Amino acid sequence: MRTPSDLAMPDELLQRLRNFHDDAFPQHRSHFRMLVDDGQHPTTLFIGCSDSRLVPYLLTGTGPGELFLVRNVGAFVPPYDGSAGFHGTAAAIEFAVLNLQVSRIIVCGHSHCGGIRALYGESHPAARNLAQWLELGREAALPVAEPGPEVLRRTEQRAVVLQLERLMDYPMVRERVEAQQLSLHGWHYVLEDGEVHVFDVLRGGFIPASSADNAGTGPYRRHEPDELQDTLDGSGVPISP
Numbered sequence: 316m317r318t319p320s321d322l323a324m325p326d327e328l329l330q331r332l333r334n335f336h337d338d339a340f341p342q343h344r345s346h347f348r349m350l351v352d353d354g355q356h357p358t359t360l361f362i363g364c365s366d367s368r369l370v371p372y373l374l375t376g377t378g379p380g381e382l383f384l385v386r387n388v389g390a391f392v393p394p395y396d397g398s399a400g401f402h403g404t405a406a407a408i409e410f411a412v413l414n415l416q417v418s419r420i421i422v423c424g425h426s427h428c429g430g431i432r433a434l435y436g437e438s439h440p441a442a443r444n445l446a447q448w449l450e451l452g453r454e455a456a457l458p459v460a461e462p463g464p465e466v467l468r469r470t471e472q473r474a475v476v477l478q479l480e481r482l483m484d485y486p487m488v489r490e491r492v493e494a495q496q497l498s499l500h501g502w503h504y505v506l507e508d509g510e511v512h513v514f515d516v517l518r519g520g521f522i523p524a525s526s527a528d529n530a531g532t533g534p535y536r537r538h539e540p541d542e543l544q545d546t547l548d549g550s551g552v553p554i555s556p
C-alpha cells in the first residue's frame with residue numbers, strides 16, 4: 316500500500332520513460348522507423364513464463380521486431396478445445412502462426428519457477444483464475460508431497476514438454492510442423508547458470524545449450540505418455556531414442 320512518503324518521492328518510473336525517449340530511442344530511431352514502415356515480421360513466437368528474471372531478449376540476443384512474445388504464469392499453452400473463450404495465449408498462437416507465419420515456436424520455462432512450485436502447494440483462496448490456470452501444468456507434477464530441487468527441476472522440464480504436446484493439438488501448428496514449415500523448441504532456462512537447456516526431440520531429454528548440437532529443432536515426434544514418463548522420470552539425463 317502506498318504511503319504519504321511514497322507519494323512524496325520523485326516519480327522514478329516517469330524519469331525512466333523520459334530517459335528512454337531522450338537517450339535510448341535516438342539510437343534505435345531508424346530501426347523503429349523501418350519496423351513501422353514495413354511492419355513487423357518476427358520469425359519466432361516465444362511463449363515464456365512471466366517471471367521477471369526471464370528476459371527473452373537477453374537470452375536470445377534479439378531486439379525489436381524479432382520475437383513475438385506471449386508470457387503467462389508457467390509458460391503454459393491452453394488446450395485447443397474449441398471453446399473460443401477469452402484465451403489470450405491461444406489467440407496469440409493463432410495470430411503468430413496464421414498471420415505472422417512464424418517459423419519457430421519456443422516454449423521457455425525456467426528454474427525456481429513459482430508457477431511450478433505452486434503445483435505442490437495451496438494457492439491463495441482469492442486467486443481463482445490462477446488456481447484454474449495452474450491446472451495446465453498439473454500433469455507434469457510428480458507424486459511427492461514435499462518437492463526438493465531435483466523434483467522441481469524435473470517438473471519444470473516435464474511441463475515444457477507437455478506444452479509442446481498441447482501445441483501440436485492446434486491444427487494450424489500441427490499442419491505446419493508436419494510440413495516442416497514450423498519447428499517447436501522446448502527450453503528450460505537455469506537462472507543461476509545463465510544457460511538454456513534445450514529439449515532434444517530425438518534424444519528425448521534436455522541438453523545444456525553449451526553441449527547441444529541444435530536449439531531444439533528437429534522432426535517433431537509425439538511421445539507416448541509412458542515413454543514421456545520413462546524419459547523424464549529417470550535420471551534426468553538424456554536417453555537414446
Ligand SMILES: [Zn+2]
Pocket residue numbers: 364365366388389390425427428429430431
Ligand atoms: Zn516461472
